[in-house]
Amino acid sequence: MAKLALSERILMNIEKPARYIGNEVNIVKKDLANVDIRIAMCFPDVYEIGMSYLGIQILYDMFNRREDTYCERVYSPWPDLDRIMREENIPLFSLETQTPIHDMDILAITIQYEMCYTNILQVIDLSNISIFSKDRTEDDPIVIGGGPCVVNPEPIADFFDIFYIGEGETSYDELLNLYKEYKHSEMTRKEFLIKASNIPGIYVPSLYEVTYNEDKTIKAVKPIMDGVPASIKRQVVVDFENSPYPLKPVIPYIRATQDRVTLEIMRGCIRGCRFCQAGMIYRPTRQKPVELLKEYAKLMIDNTGYEEISLSSLSSSDYENLDELLNYLIKLRDTEHVNVSLPSLRIDAFSLDVMSKVQDIKKSSLTFASEAGTQRLRDVINKGITEEDILNGSREAFLGGWDKVKLYFMLGLPTETDQDLYGIAELAEKISEVYFDTVPKEKRNGRVMINASASYFVPKPFTPFQWAPMILPEEFTRRAYYVKDCFLQQRNKKSLKFTYHDANISILEGVLARGDRRLSAVIYDVYKQGAIFDAWTEYFDIHRYMDAFKRHNIDILFYTTRERSLDEVFPWDHIDAGVTKAYLAREWEQAKKGVVTKNCRSQCMGCGSAVYQGGVCFEAKN
Amino acid sequence: MKLRIKYTKTGVLRFIGHLDIMRLFQKAIRRAKLNVSYSKGFSPHQVISFAAPMPLGMTSEGEYFDGEFDLVTSTADMMQRLNDTLPEGIVVLDIVALPDDAKPSMSIVSASDYIIFRNEECEEDIISRLIEKIDDMNAMPVVEVMKKTKTKEELTNIKPGIYALHEYVKQSPYTEVYDKAIYMMLASGSILNLKPELVIEALCKQAGITYNRYNYRVHRLETYMGERTSLQSLGTVGKHF
Numbered sequence: 031m032a033k034l035a036l037s038e039r040i041l042m043n044i045e046k047p048a049r050y051i052g053n054e055v056n057i058v059k060k061d062l063a064n065v066d067i068r069i070a071m072c073f074p075d076v077y078e079i080g081m082s083y084l085g086i087q088i089l090y091d092m093f094n095r096r097e098d099t100y101c102e103r104v105y106s107p108w109p110d111l112d113r114i115m116r117e118e119n120i121p122l123f124s125l126e127t128q129t130p131i132h133d134m135d136i137l138a139i140t141i142q143y144e145m146c147y148t149n150i151l152q153v154i155d156l157s158n159i160s161i162f163s164k165d166r167t168e169d170d171p172i173v174i175g176g177g178p179c180v181v182n183p184e185p186i187a188d189f190f191d192i193f194y195i196g197e198g199e200t201s202y203d204e205l206l207n208l209y210k211e212y213k214h215s216e217m218t219r220k221e222f223l224i225k226a227s228n229i230p231g232i233y234v235p236s237l238y239e240v241t242y243n244e245d246k247t248i249k250a251v252k253p254i255m256d257g258v259p260a261s262i263k264r265q266v267v268v269d270f271e272n273s274p275y276p277l278k279p280v281i282p283y284i285r286a287t288q289d290r291v292t293l294e295i296m297r298g299c300i301r302g303c304r305f306c307q308a309g310m311i312y313r314p315t316r317q318k319p320v321e322l323l324k325e326y327a328k329l330m331i332d333n334t335g336y337e338e339i340s341l342s343s344l345s346s347s348d349y350e351n352l353d354e355l356l357n358y359l360i361k362l363r364d365t366e367h368v369n370v371s372l373p374s375l376r377i378d379a380f381s382l383d384v385m386s387k388v389q390d391i392k393k394s395s396l397t398f399a400s401e402a403g404t405q406r407l408r409d410v411i412n413k414g415i416t417e418e419d420i421l422n423g424s425r426e427a428f429l430g431g432w433d434k435v436k437l438y439f440m441l442g443l444p445t446e447t448d449q450d451l452y453g454i455a456e457l458a459e460k461i462s463e464v465y466f467d468t469v470p471k472e473k474r475n476g477r478v479m480i481n482a483s484a485s486y487f488v489p490k491p492f493t494p495f496q497w498a499p500m501i502l503p504e505e506f507t508r509r510a511y512y513v514k515d516c517f518l519q520q521r522n523k524k525s526l527k528f529t530y531h532d533a534n535i536s537i538l539e540g541v542l543a544r545g546d547r548r549l550s551a552v553i554y555d556v557y558k559q560g561a562i563f564d565a566w567t568e569y570f571d572i573h574r575y576m577d578a579f580k581r582h583n584i585d586i587l588f589y590t591t592r593e594r595s596l597d598e599v600f601p602w603d604h605i606d607a608g609v610t611k612a613y614l615a616r617e618w619e620q621a622k623k624g625v626v627t628k629n630c631r632s633q634c635m636g637c638g639s640a641v642y643q644g645g646v647c648f649e650a651k652n
Numbered sequence: 653m654k655l656r657i658k659y660t661k662t663g664v665l666r667f668i669g670h671l672d673i674m675r676l677f678q679k680a681i682r683r684a685k686l687n688v689s690y691s692k693g694f695s696p697h698q699v700i701s702f703a704a705p706m707p708l709g710m711t712s713e714g715e716y717f718d719g720e721f722d723l724v725t726s727t728a729d730m731m732q733r734l735n736d737t738l739p740e741g742i743v744v745l746d747i748v749a750l751p752d753d754a755k756p757s758m759s760i761v762s763a764s765d766y767i768i769f770r771n772e773e774c775e776e777d778i779i780s781r782l783i784e785k786i787d788d789m790n791a792m793p794v795v796e797v798m799k800k801t802k803t804k805e806e807l808t809n810i811k812p813g814i815y816a817l818h819e820y821v822k823q824s825p826y827t828e829v830y831d832k833a834i835y836m837m838l839a840s841g842s843i844l845n846l847k848p849e850l851v852i853e854a855l856c857k858q859a860g861i862t863y864n865r866y867n868y869r870v871h872r873l874e875t876y877m878g879e880r881t882s883l884q885s886l887g888t889v890g891k892h893f
């Protein structure tokens with residue numbers, strides 16, 4: 031057992047010391063004498079969140095399959111420990127061997143949401159690594175960023191030596207081989223980075239220069255020297271079926287947010303909702319064969335002892351052998367006492383039947399991601415769900431015994447009018463009417479509850495809405511109040527509830543998502559003012575950001591409410607995500623006309639992702 | 653069949669809380685493919701129950717839980733299967749089959765014995781200085797310490813809960829190596845419960861040392877049932893199989 035980095039006194043004085051002691055079941059142990067490359071893999075949020083994230087488990091497993099490499103984990107120390115580490119000068123350490131991160135070769139950070147940017151600085155800083163990549167020396171680890179946020183890594187470009195764009199399964203081997211060469215030769219850090227920039231998917235931000243127009247928009251992002259590629263191609267695992275999968279995931283002692291086996295059945299989404307970044311940047315859709323998934327499910331349950339299994343994908347209903355897979359899992363439920371949790375299923379007779387077998391109907395609710403209140407607006411966003419689908423699904427569900435429905439909406443979608451807002455309340459009302467029409471009085475126990483909630487729409491890069499303006503926070507609040515009023519006008523208002531999210535975090539997401547390199551200074555500034563754990567409302571302070579924007583002369587409306595012209599150069603234009611800008615622009619135009627686009631299985635719309643030579647683009651089409 | 657399982661919790665696992673240890677065993681039992689019984693109902697759970705909950709920071713080589721099993725093999729086989737899958741720091745030491753009328757371990761615990769040794773971050777002679785005061789304390793008819801409850805703080809006489817107190821000269825195979833240690837047998841359970849920390853605190857008072865919880869490591873040796881005069885370890889009621 032490794033000696034712990036933290037003392038008894040510290041561990042007994044902080045919340046959940048188990049976050050920091052490692053030694054979990056299924057961790058990888060290696061003889062350091064036989065290891066050449068040491069990687070610290072970081073999820074910059076608290077342990078319980080980070081441990082729930084499949085991507086880290088995939089990379090941890092993949093890196094450790096290499097004999098010459100030892101990958102360990104590190105998470106953000108919670109504010110209680112953060113304070114002690116700063117006061118007592120304790121360097122951040124890895125969980126497995128409790129080694130200071132600064133002694134590692136590589137610090138790889140996965141970036142899942144914008145609100146963890148200050149935590150990235152926390153991790154780098156506590157590791158005693160210079161925060162700005164330009165200040166790092168040959169003795170510092172190489173800091174690599176990956177994950178969905180790095181399709182636009184510009185706001186955090188100054189803090190990273192390398193970004194890995196896309197899925198980790200493809201280019202890491204080549205990068206690690208190059209690293210080894212660098213480590214054992216006279217090659218300088220700079221030379222290493224230049225060579226690395228030629229590996230597919232590797233973006234070295236310091237090798238690119240950004241120039242600006244007078245109106246503050248971007249003129250160009252160009253390599254600063256020859257031999258550095260002008261554009262970086264997002265990596266995609268084409269042979270998804272045979273890509274490594276962690277069948278023996280590390281099991282945390284303390285309850286993680288996802289306390290279960292996660293089975294990734296499909297990557298990507300065929301639907302093409304126009305607001306959804308994941309639906310665009312994981313193209314093309316690829317699925318794993320059902321026989322393989324059955325085998326994985328059984329193996330992972332055996333290897334972990336978890337009592338629950340959940341499917342991971344953007345839209346499980348689109349998995350082609352879902353019936354067979356679910357029937358198998360239901361069988362496992364009976365023989366192995368495994369609960370099955372089913373996220374993202376379309377509500378229909380089949381899914382209701384499955385759900386009735388695996389959930390306690392009285393306790394669970396049905397979820398419809400309607401996103402918009404009227405068919406017109408659903409067509410604008412290309413959300414392929416109709417009022418009829420929702421009402422029919424609800425009817426079936428009410429007959430099956432459910433009496434709670436959840437509805438998700440976004441406010442501030444492009445072209446949204448008050449009529450669309452009224453539509454939200456009207457839809458909720460209609461669902462409640464379906465309940466009263468279908469369920470006879472004597473069978474009603476308690477009251478039907480329709481819970482609608484709305485979030486603040488944030489346009490994301492690499493979506494058709496990347497050109498769209500975000501609405502002002504005052505307007506968001508007005509719309510939210512308006513919807514609330516509309517709910518009060520409904521006949522069954524006692525069965526309806528409307529809530530909406532806090533606007534502050536979305537405003538910031540709006541700035542950072544489509545931000546550029548000029549924002550690095552602001553992020554550094556707010557971090558220096560004490561910002562960490564911004565994704566946690568109890569720690570997030572919008573004023574800290576607003577003051578910093580002011581100090582740096584940044585008008586946030588430039589990033590949020592401004593409608594971009596079709597020919598504007600975006601900060602992320604040098605990243606080639608597969609979907610082309612031309613396709614996205616076409617979709618933006620169609621959106622404004624309210625014309626829907628077919629899904630990849632019905633008709634290919636030529637989005638550009640076929641260049642990867644795999645997935646749904648090459649499935650036999652009828 | 654009802655089994656009683658004895659296990660250790662040592663090393664860095666002292667920072668894992670009681671509920672998490674329960675969850676750890678639930679998973680380990682499944683990985684070991686033991687035929688534990690499940691409750692009926694919509695979300696069935698394993699029929700297992702733990703004896704005394706262990707505070708964070710304490711290690712032990714005398715912990716117990718009871719479990720109901722649909723099928724059993726043998727003591728040796730079940731121990732082996734569990735130990736093959738348990739993390740470093742937890743070892744199953746024994747499994748016995750309980751008679752049908754055995755009471756749950758949680759309800760019968762009456763005493764525990766512990767050893768106390770120095771945490772490596774504190775001064776070297778601290779335990780020796782406490783040992784010097786043991787005879788004095790054993791001679792005192794009343795030993796008073798401040799006991800904190802949720803609502804108030806009051807002077808309490810802990811003497812009735814101290815069944816034995818002396819120096820410990822053996823080395824436990826389940827702890828880090830120490831040069832000096834104190835042994836104490838204390839009342840525990842629902843009738844009378846005395847935490848070892850309070851005894852250390854009382855010794856510190858005698859020795860004129862400011863009490864600091866983090867200077868000491870507490871390690872449980874065994875959990876007992878029965879009257880003070882006839883204590884037996886929780887495992888003695890069962891049989892190997």
Ligand code: SF4
Binds near residue numbers: 313646
């Ligand atoms: S190329 Fe066609 S089939 Fe492939 S992801 Fe794009 S739209 Fe879908």
